Amino acid sequence: MMKKLFLYCAIAVSLIAYFSLTLFVMPPNFLEKPKLVPQPTLDVALDKSKITLGQSFEIKITSNNIGDPADIQIVSIQFPNLAEIGNTVKIIEYDFTQSPHYVLVGDEVGAEYTAGQKIVTAKHPSIEAFSRPINTGDQYHIGLQVTPESVGEFVIHVKSVILPHYTDLAHYPQSGTLDYQGEYIEAYSVEVSNP
Amino acid sequence: MEKTISFTSKQHSCLFFTSSILVSFGVLIVTIGGSWDITNHLLNRPETFFSPPHAILYIGVAIALASTVIKFFSWKNFQNDTKSQHAKQVKLTILGIAILVGAGPFDFFWHSNFGLDGLLSPPHLFLISGMILCSTASMTSIVRYSNKKLISSSYTPFHFLITIGLLAVLLSTSGLFYTFSLPFSDTKHFNFNPDPMFAIAFPFLFSSILYLSSSFVNGKFGVASLVGILFLSINASTSIAQNSFLIPTLGFYFLGVIPIIIFDAMLSNSKRKLQYISGAIPGICFYFFYFPLITHTYNEVFSHQIVWPSMTALIYFEMLESVFPLVVVPAALAGILGTIFASKISQKLRLI
Numbered sequence: 001m002m003k004k005l006f007l008y009c010a011i012a013v014s015l016i017a018y019f020s021l022t023l024f025v026m027p028p029n030f031l032e033k034p035k036l037v038p039q040p041t042l043d044v045a046l047d048k049s050k051i052t053l054g055q056s057f058e059i060k061i062t063s064n065n066i067g068d069p070a071d072i073q074i075v076s077i078q079f080p081n082l083a084e085i086g087n088t089v090k091i092i093e094y095d096f097t098q099s100p101h102y103v104l105v106g107d108e109v110g111a112e113y114t115a116g117q118k119i120v121t122a123k124h125p126s127i128e129a130f131s132r133p134i135n136t137g138d139q140y141h142i143g144l145q146v147t148p149e150s151v152g153e154f155v156i157h158v159k160s161v162i163l164p165h166y167t168d169l170a171h172y173p174q175s176g177t178l179d180y181q182g183e184y185i186e187a188y189s190v191e192v193s194n195p
Numbered sequence: 196m197e198k199t200i201s202f203t204s205k206q207h208s209c210l211f212f213t214s215s216i217l218v219s220f221g222v223l224i225v226t227i228g229g230s231w232d233i234t235n236h237l238l239n240r241p242e243t244f245f246s247p248p249h250a251i252l253y254i255g256v257a258i259a260l261a262s263t264v265i266k267f268f269s270w271k272n273f274q275n276d277t278k279s280q281h282a283k284q285v286k287l288t289i290l291g292i293a294i295l296v297g298a299g300p301f302d303f304f305w306h307s308n309f310g311l312d313g314l315l316s317p318p319h320l321f322l323i324s325g326m327i328l329c330s331t332a333s334m335t336s337i338v339r340y341s342n343k344k345l346i347s348s349s350y351t352p353f354h355f356l357i358t359i360g361l362l363a364v365l366l367s368t369s370g371l372f373y374t375f376s377l378p379f380s381d382t383k384h385f386n387f388n389p390d391p392m393f394a395i396a397f398p399f400l401f402s403s404i405l406y407l408s409s410s411f412v413n414g415k416f417g418v419a420s421l422v423g424i425l426f427l428s429i430n431a432s433t434s435i436a437q438n439s440f441l442i443p444t445l446g447f448y449f450l451g452v453i454p455i456i457i458f459d460a461m462l463s464n465s466k467r468k469l470q471y472i473s474g475a476i477p478g479i480c481f482y483f484f485y486f487p488l489i490t491h492t493y494n495e496v497f498s499h500q501i502v503w504p505s506m507t508a509l510i511y512f513e514m515l516e517s518v519f520p521l522v523v524v525p526a527a528l529a530g531i532l533g534t535i536f537a538s539k540i541s542q543k544l545r546l547i
Contacts, residue, residue, distance in 0.1 A: 007464055011457050015476070018453040022483055023519065026447045027512040036505060069439070071503040098240060115501060132239060133439070133504065164503045 038134065039067030039169045040160040042075065046188055052195040056147040059188070060093065063129070063140050063160055067169060070162045073134040075142065076103075078126040078157035078179065081150075085125045093143030098130035100142070112182040113165040123180040126157075134162060148192045157185040207272045208340070211281070214266035215336040216356055218288055219363040221259025222330040225295070225322075226366035228252030230433035233314065233379070233488065238438055238504050244306050256295055259329055263292040266336075281339065284332040291328030298322035313380030314373065315389060323374060326367035334360035338411055338544055346413040354418055357411060361422050365404040366429065369485075372396045376492045391492045397485055398478035398526040401426075402533030403540075405455065405477055406470070409462040410541040416463040423455030423477070427484065434487055440505040441487055454480045471534045478530015479523055486511060493518050 041064045048057040063075045075096075082088060083105060091100060103109055103126045110116040129142045148154045157179055160172045168174050171184060179185045228251030235248050270278065270285045302318035337360040338345070341353040374380075376394040401423075408419035431448055435441045454476050461473035482489060490511040491502050497514045500506070 004464065007460065011460060014453055014457055018450060021450055022447065023515065026450075027515055030444065030447075030508050030512045033509070069505070071505050117501075164501070164506060 035166050036068035036070060036164075037167055037169055038065055038070035038073075038162040040064065040073055040162045040172045041066055042158060042160050042172055042186070044158055044186065044188060046190060048190060050191040050193065051148070052193055053148065053151055054195060056145050057190050058092065058143060058145050059156060060141065060143045061129075061158060063096075063131075063142075065134050065136060065138050065162060067136065067162075069133065069135045070164065070170075071134070072130060072132040072163045073138075073140075073160060074163070075129040075140075075160045076126050076158070077129075077142070077144065078124055078159075078185070080124045080155050080157060081148075081152075082125050085127070088147055088149055089127070090145045090147075091127070091142065092145045093141055094129065096129040096131045096140045096142065098132060101128040101130065102126075103128060109181060113161055113171055115163050115165065120181055146190075148190070151192050151194055154190045154192050156188045156190075158188065159183055159185045204272075204274065207269045208277075210269040211266060211273070212337065212340045214262045214269060215284075215288075215333045215340065216359055217262035218259050218266060218292075218333040219330055219337065219360040221255045221257070221262055222326050222333070222363040222367055223359060224255030224258060225252050225326055226255075226363065226370055227429060227433055228255055229322075229370055230366070230430065231437065233373070233377075234434050234437045236379070244303055253299060256299065260292055260296055263288050263329070266333075281336060284336040284339075287328055287332035288336075291325045291330075291332060293325070294321055295325030295329060298325060313388075314377055315375065315380035319374060323367060323371045327364070327371060330360070330363035330367045334364050335544060345411055350415070350417070354412055354415065355421070358408070358418060358422050358425060361404055361408050361411075362425055362429075365400065365422065365426055368400055368404075369397070372400060373488060377488060378491055378495050391495045394481075394485075394489065394492045395522070395525050395529055397489075398481040398529040399533040399536070401481055401484060402458075402474040402477045402530035403537035405458055406462065406474060406534040406537035407541055409459060410537065411544075414463045416459055419459040419462060420452075420456050423459070424452055427451050427455075430484075438487070438504045438507070441508055444486070444508050448483070448486055451480060451483050467538070471531055471538070474530040474532075474534030475527035476530070478526045478528070478533065481526055481530075482515075482518060482522060490514070 043062040045060045046057060051057050061075060063073060065073060079085065079089065085102060094100060103122050105122055105125055107122045108119050109122050111118045111120040131138065131140050162170045165171065173184045173186050176184050177187060228248050231251065232248035235246060266288060267285060270281055298318050298321040301321055305316060305318045337357055341357065344351050344353040345357065372393065375389045376391055378388045380388045405419045405423055408422040412418045427449060431445060435445060435448060458473055458476045462470050487507045490507050493514050494500060494502050494510055497517050498510055500510055502510055
């Protein structure tokens with residue numbers, strides 16, 4: 001009888017301890033943790049600033065996360081001069097963890113850094129490079145060979161976002177020109193002249 | 196001179212038991228691969244059919260298939276009365292393995308035609324049905340074979356081997372319940388996303404399997420605890436430890452050992468009515484046992500956020516104060532019902 005009484009007391013105490021820990025003591029430790037602040041940066045290098053029609057140039061982009069770890073980093077390279085990518089742009093280097101995604105004019109894409117919760121229609125084609133998850137200091141590379149098919153200024157827009165997006169630090173660049181997605185871009189251009 | 200290998204009836208019997216254990220072990224490997232696969236999809240978005248979790252999964256299928264063949268041939272050599280005693284389980288195992296093996300090409304066909312499929316898809320349902328059939332039939336074979344040894348007063352290796360059979364049933368049925376409660380089935384071609392309310396089946400399942408674990412060994416303390424702790428360990432290694440953001444929650448998760456041991460102690464030391472009522476204990480704790488995937492289920496009702504892997508713990512704990520008071524009574528009742536159901540099943544298995 002005493003043994004049973006002792007057992008039931010031990011069970012009651014253990015249950016009280018368990019539910020106190022799981023419902024009241026431990027959850028605040030996880031709820032009060034500061035939110036992660038990831039921060040992407042991009043290094044963009046063009047091998048030429050002027051070419052003649054028929055020639056190619058290369059653009060190499062290195063992405064980096066100098067902030068906290070996060071779930072996904074997207075590097076977007078847009079081509080506002082093009083109606084379609086076709087044979088104009090070829091990927092010559094790629095080490096992101098996910099396959100590149102080609103966005104066509106008219107595709108539905110996320111806007112204003114909402115990870116697809118706000119949607120707009122793509123106004124020009126782009127290539128999106130992804131890695132997930134993304135740790136502090138992770139670097140990934142994409143290299144493109146571009147062969148413009150008309151003379152004039154060939155423009156490339158480059159940007160990066162890390163998700164989840166909680167602060168302005170989670171996108172690159174953090175200021176400047178806004179694109180059709182309501183997100184900041186860095187613009188690069190190459191002058192294409194007649195041979 | 197030609198040499199032939201002949202087995203005695205005792206050796207056939209031993210082979211039958213071993214192969215039944217191995218069928219369960221194969222299914223267990225499949226469930227581990229499946230659980231890892233879900234986490235892999237959440238973390239990395241694998242882009243091909245050929246991923247490490249799929250490899251583990253199909254190694255499990257191979258083990259289960261080879262063991263079913265051995266089980267069938269050892270059963271065929273039984274004497275008539277023993278043969279008829281195990282006939283139903285052998286047939287169900289063969290049916291289960293046929294479905295399980297058929298699910299592989301079906302899954303490949305589905306991936307090839309519809310891209311990455313959701314969790315609730317025809318090939319996945321096929322796969323899980325085969326797993327449940329195989330594991331249930333094998334567990335029944337194991338229990339019937341070792342019944343006398345299991346109820347002996349001292350611990351024997353059978354007490355620990357039976358946990359493989361019970362775990363395979365617990366994990367494969369949990370897999371089925373996940374497919375009917377997780378919102379991972381809205382794909383490019385189909386939207387099979389189920390009703391999150393189905394999650395209330397988890398406490399029923401967990402309590403019933405722990406009750407069976409204790410009942411099969413005549414209330415001997417330890418086996419139900421072992422099954423529960425192994426379940427926590429497998430879930431921790433496939434769903435929590437794979438996600439570096441969740442590693443700090445491992446201590447919280449393993450506190451679940453406490454109610455499992457308490458339930459086991461109640462089953463070993465109390466009368467039947469109190470045993471039924473104590474089914475409420477593991478029932479109430481299902482929200483903790485099924486962390487982190489349960490976050491996705493209740494997020495559909497309470498939070499409506501994107502459950503990024505880095506945000507899973509935060510969303511889970513944010514919802515805790517809303518979810519727990521709401522599910523505590525139904526979960527307790529489901530847990531009690533689970534123990535009553537398991538009691539009937541246990542009696543039936545023992546009587547035959």
